Amino acid sequence: MDKKRSSSSSSSVVTWKPAAANANEQAPKKNLWTPEEDLILKKYVETHGEGNWATVSQRSGLMRSGKSCRLRWKNYLRPNIKRGHMSQEEQDLIIRMHKLLGNRWSLIAGRLPGRTDNEVKNYWNTHLNKMSCPAAPKRKTSHLNKIVTNKKKKNKISSSTITTTCTDRTDDDHDQIQKKDAIDFDHDHRQEPNGSNLTSSASCYYNDINDMVESPIFTSHHDCLQYLPTNLNATFLFDHDEPFIAADAASSSSYLDSFLFFEAFGSSAAATAADMESVLPLACADHHLGW
């Protein structure tokens, strides 16, 4: 069942309707972009380059906000954008990446050439999420999401620990959920549910109720082998946005993609240091890093 409709960039459909009742109003346009607007924006960016989006509307004559122009360019007009059917490989990758990273769509999209974060997000919400959470309601409760989202943003913790759970809940559950959130994600006070204080650590493993795994972060190869996965009793703290394992050998920063770890070991702690040794050079070689 493919309910795809024509994109607004298609010349066959012009569905834009003025947002303002008064045609003389200079308020930025909303709603779908017309092919004419796309052409103007594309030509403008090709001539002047990206950036300074706030001035694009004035200089190009588009009645759009800078944010809207930027979004349109980024998601639809820039070169090498891939549209349409997601391949099985792409679907699999999205699922695996989502399990690893949670709702960090820009990072997931970064691994899918030509795909945008918005497209990946939409695809997840409409196709993949219902596979993993078939009972999830169509629309999440805005109230709850805002509470959780704000908390997440404030504390810089992974959204995977919060937003990927099935949310087939009634309003009556919200109080309890909020209380749970207040305990489980009380990172303001760097406190775990059991009351013990979190301490800064070279590594982290963060398992949530959905068996999500946050990326371990290392500051050295030694740390990597020391803490993962042979020392999974260590204190774990996820306090970095960057989901990649950082390695700082020979004074040169390099990065090992934690996705490779996840692919190699999954979320289990069954791997040994020898396993790690075997995968690390390979992973580094794959990324032209080398320790």
Place this chain on the structure above:
DNA sequence: AAAGGATCCAACCGCCAAGCG
């Protein structure tokens, strides 16, 4: 055929961080 519900996705919103003067 028509009406209403379900689905999908483009676009917007609010928030945040970085950069700059």
Place this chain on the structure above:
DNA sequence: CCGCTTGGCGGTTGGATCCTT
């Protein structure tokens, strides 16, 4: 340090389209 601007992100929504009755 402060305030402003800009860009980026994830969550949410409006409305077009499809499906079911």
